[in-house]
Each structure stands twice: as structure tokens, then as C-alpha cells.
Amino acid sequence: MEKTLNFQVQMSAPEIIQPEKLGPRETKYLSNIDDQIGLRNHIPFVQFYLPSKAMQGHDPAVLIKLALSKALVYYYPMAGRLRNSDNGKLVVDCNGEGVIFREADADVKLAELREVDGGLRPPFPQFDKLLFDDIWGSNSISDSPLLRIQVTRLACGGFVLAYTFNHCICDAYGAFMFMQVVSEFCRIPNRTSPSSLPSWGRELLKPRSPPIISYPHSEYDSSPHSPNITFTETQFKQFAQTSVFLSRTDILLLKSQIPDQKLPTFDAVAACLWRARTRTLLSPKSTTRLLFPIDTRFRYKPLLPNGYYGSAVVFPCAITEAAKLIEKPLPYAASLISAVKQGVTGDEYRASVLDFIEANEHRGFCAEGAFVVSDMTRLRFTDVDFGWGQAVYGGPARAGTGLVPIMVTSLITHKNDKGVEGVLALVSLPLELMERFHKEIRKEINNFVPSSFISSAL
Numbered sequence: 194m195e196k197t198l199n200f201q202v203q204m205s206a207p208e209i210i211q212p213e214k215l216g217p218r219e220t221k222y223l224s225n226i227d228d229q230i231g232l233r234n235h236i237p238f239v240q241f242y243l244p245s246k247a248m249q250g251h252d253p254a255v256l257i258k259l260a261l262s263k264a265l266v267y268y269y270p271m272a273g274r275l276r277n278s279d280n281g282k283l284v285v286d287c288n289g290e291g292v293i294f295r296e297a298d299a300d301v302k303l304a305e306l307r308e309v310d311g312g313l314r315p316p317f318p319q320f321d322k323l324l325f326d327d328i329w330g331s332n333s334i335s336d337s338p339l340l341r342i343q344v345t346r347l348a349c350g351g352f353v354l355a356y357t358f359n360h361c362i363c364d365a366y367g368a369f370m371f372m373q374v375v376s377e378f379c380r381i382p383n384r385t386s387p388s389s390l391p392s393w394g395r396e397l398l399k400p401r402s403p404p405i406i407s408y409p410h411s412e413y414d415s416s417p418h419s420p421n422i423t424f425t426e427t428q429f430k431q432f433a434q435t436s437v438f439l440s441r442t443d444i445l446l447l448k449s450q451i452p453d454q455k456l457p458t459f460d461a462v463a464a465c466l467w468r469a470r471t472r473t474l475l476s477p478k479s480t481t482r483l484l485f486p487i488d489t490r491f492r493y494k495p496l497l498p499n500g501y502y503g504s505a506v507v508f509p510c511a512i513t514e515a516a517k518l519i520e521k522p523l524p525y526a527a528s529l530i531s532a533v534k535q536g537v538t539g540d541e542y543r544a545s546v547l548d549f550i551e552a553n554e555h556r557g558f559c560a561e562g563a564f565v566v567s568d569m570t571r572l573r574f575t576d577v578d579f580g581w582g583q584a585v586y587g588g589p590a591r592a593g594t595g596l597v598p599i600m601v602t603s604l605i606t607h608k609n610d611k612g613v614e615g616v617l618a619l620v621s622l623p624l625e626l627m628e629r630f631h632k633e634i635r636k637e638i639n640n641f642v643p644s645s646f647i648s649s650a651l
Contacts, residue, residue, distance in 0.1 A: 241352075432593065444461055
């Protein structure tokens with residue numbers, strides 16, 4: 194039986210935090226990746242911190258609020274607003290209006306939060322009180338603050354930092370860089386500048402004229418007149434949330450199903466999740482797609498500048514019949530992922546994506562039978578130190594991000610409450626299918642246990 198935890202949170206009214214010094218009043222260009230329909234949503238994160246003797250007497254809300262105003266001097270577009278321009282394209286009005294900040298007090302200790310079944314990992318109890326201004330789906334994209342942040346002090350002296358970014362202004366890597374800068378100003382309030390300066394650089398991602406679409410882009414809807422459906426917060430919340438922990442041993446068991454190849458961890462985990470989800474949700478007669486974001490900062494030319502914090506991800510897509518994915522063993526799914534990866538290694542791929550979006554501006558991601566697995570395992574949000582040391586948990590706050598409910602799963606590195614390391618997948622599904630999904634995951638892991646693995650384990 195799962196434990197429940199109820200606690201009270203006393204919350205302040207929202208404040209608007211502006212840059213300590215106003216930046217240039219200008220309009221900034223967003224790339225086609227930034228403002229594509231599929232990324233017009235919000236990405237929520239959360240970090241939990243233990244009390245610190247060194248910081249006793251210091252208020253994290255006060256320090257973070259001051260640090261935020263300093264960081265916004267350098268990230269001044271984040272203090273602006275998105276506006277609609279010609280042909281439905283979004284731009285950033287750098288007007289310095291500011292971001293939303295709240296502080297709160299909760300009558301709960303971090304130790305109590307950690308005792309909830311599964312340990313400190315999503316879904317968190319009463320998370321809507323820890324990020325009151327959380328936003329679901331595509332609501333509040335334009336003419337609205339681009340960052341909403343809340344610091345909740347805990348009864349033990351620790352605190353929770355929760356925040357949500359407009360995805361058009363940054364991706365997960367950009368959010369991580371920004372919080373690193375805020376943490377620097379928090380630890381050293383008299384710093385004159387951050388150790389790593391941000392860069393806009395989005396003009397490097399302008400499409401070609403005329404557009405040259407040199408790859409098939411089955412990640413996008415095939416219909417030029419696909420409806421732009423907006424889901425409400427209530428529709429998102431009608432689905433349940435869970436997180437699936439795959440230990441290193443679990444991952445080795447998945448990899449052992451292809452003994453003659455060196456299978457990347459992402460390919461093994463994504464293949465497992467894709468198959469389990471397809472068995473749980475889809476008809477064998479349907480078509481299923483796996484989209485997986487690839488960060489282009491360090492792989493395609495022109496190289497993006499150091500400090501680039503915009504959305505820099507492309508979404509290559511593996512596609513197959515659901516029946517084949519279900520009936521064939523895990524190596525089949527892994528081979529599809531590997532083939533797509535190998536097919537998008539050239540510099541031309543990102544350029545083709547930019548041009549496809551330019552030529553098909555009203556098409557979003559294909560949602561029917563689609564599953565997105567976002568790899569955040571290299572982003573160490575737990576290492577972001579505001580003076581209280583490492584976070585106990587740091588990373589995405591919940592599943593159910595994106596424009597379509599239950600479509601997106603995020604992966605992060607995680608150490609469970611027993612000290613076991615592995616990968617955590619945040620998943621949203623209909624409540625009545627959750628138990629089946631977890632059983633399908635275990636079936637995938639335990640499907641093939643070679644005798645050599647059993648011997649070495651013994």
C-alpha cells in the first residue's frame with residue numbers, strides 16, 4: 194500500500210523580478226526550432242536541498258531572488274515576452290518586464306518527503322503546491338512571463354526550488370546553464386559576471402532560401418492541414434504519473450539481449466520503454482513512432498557558440514508497425530533506433546529540419562502512435578549548488594510535458610533510496626493501464642538472462 198503525505202504550504206503573492214540592470218530594448222529572432230508548434234509548451238524542473246550548517250541563518254528565497262535579478266542582466270531576453278509576428282512566427286520582445294517569483298513555507302521535512310514510496314522521485318506529493326504557477330501544454334506561450342520560479346522553505350531548514358521555462362526560450366540544456374549562473378550569483382553575491390557568458394546566436398539557424406528538404410521527416414504530421422488542438426490543464430491531469438527506475442543491473446540485462454554489439458544505454462532503455470508502452474497502449478494494427486531529441490550544439494556545423502541556450506534539439510524518428518515492434522524481440526527496436534541515429538550524422542540533417550519547418554510552418558509533430566523519449570542523463574541538475582551543497586533530487590519535475598498528454602517521457606540519471614544507481618524514466622499514462630505498463634517493463638528486463646550473466650552475478 195502506497196504511503197500518502199499531506200502537508201500545508203503558506204505561499205506569498207507572486208512577485209515580478211526584473212534584471213538588476215535593464216538590457217537593450219530590442220526584438221530577438223527565434224529559430225525555426227525554437228518556435229515550431231511542437232515546442233510551444235513549458236518544461237518544469239525541481240531541485241530539493243538539505244539544510245546546511247554553513248548557510249544557517251540565510252534565507253534561500255532572498256538569496257535566489259537577488260541572484261535571479263543579476264542573472265537576468267546577462268539573460269535579458271528571458272525577462273521579455275514572446276510576441277506574434279508575420280506568418281505566425283514568434284519573436285522575443287526584450288522589454289525587461291521580468292519573471293514570476295514566489296516564496297513559500299511548507300510544514301514538512303525533507304526526510305518525510307524522502308520516505309514516500311519510491312523515495313524522492315516524481316511524482317512528488319502535492320507538487321502543485323511546490324510550483325503553484327506550473328503550466329501545462331501550450332497555454333500562456335505569448336505575452337506572458339517566460340520563467341516562473343518558486344522557493345519553498347521546509348520545516349527542517351532545507352528548501353525546494355521549482356521552476357518552469359517557456360520551451361521556446363530554452364531547452365533543458367539552456368535551463369541548466371541558466372540555473373548554474375543563478376547559483377554562482379547566489380554563492381558569491383558580489384560576482385561581477387558569470388563564469389560562462391550566454392550567447393543568443395540563433396541567427397545561425399536561419400533556413401535556406403529556397404528551402405532544401407533533403408531527408409524524410411516522419412516525425413512531423415504528414416497532413417498539411419492538421420488541426421492545431423490545444424489540450425487543457427484538466428485534460429493533462431486526468432492521466433496518472435509514475436516513474437520507472439532501471440538499475441545498472443536492469444540495463445545490463447537489456448543490453449545482454451544483443452551480446453555481440455555494444456548497445457548504448459539510451460538505445461536499450463528507449464527500446465524497452467517503447468515496446469512496453471506499445472504493448473500497453475496501441476493496437477497491433479497501428480503505426481508507432483519513436484521520436485528522440487538530439488542536441489545539435491556540439492555535432493552539426495555551423496557549430497553553435499559556447500553559452501547557446503536556445504532550443505537546439507532535432508527529433509529524428511524511428512517508425513514501424515506496432516505488431517512488428519510487439520512480436521519481434523528487443524534487438525529489433527534497438528536496431529531501428531540505431532539506424533535512425535546513423536542516418537542523421539551529417540551536417541545536412543539539422544539544415545533540412547530548419548528548411549522543412551520553414552516550408553511547412555503549420556505542421557506539428559505527428560501525435561498518433563508517437564512516443565518521445567528525451568535523454569537528460571548528461572544534465573546534472575543535482576550539481577547545481579546555491580550554497581546548500583548538491584541537491585538530493587534535481588531534474589524534470591513531472592511527466593506530461595509537451596503539447597499532447599502522455600506523449601513525452603524524460604530520462605535522467607538517478608540514485609534510488611537504497612543507494613542504487615541507474616536511470617529514471619518519467620511517464621504519464623491512463624491510471625488503469627499503469628500496473629500493466631510496469632509489468633511490461635519487468636517482462637522486457639527479465640525476458641533474456643544469459644547463463645554467463647547469472648554466473649557472474651552469483
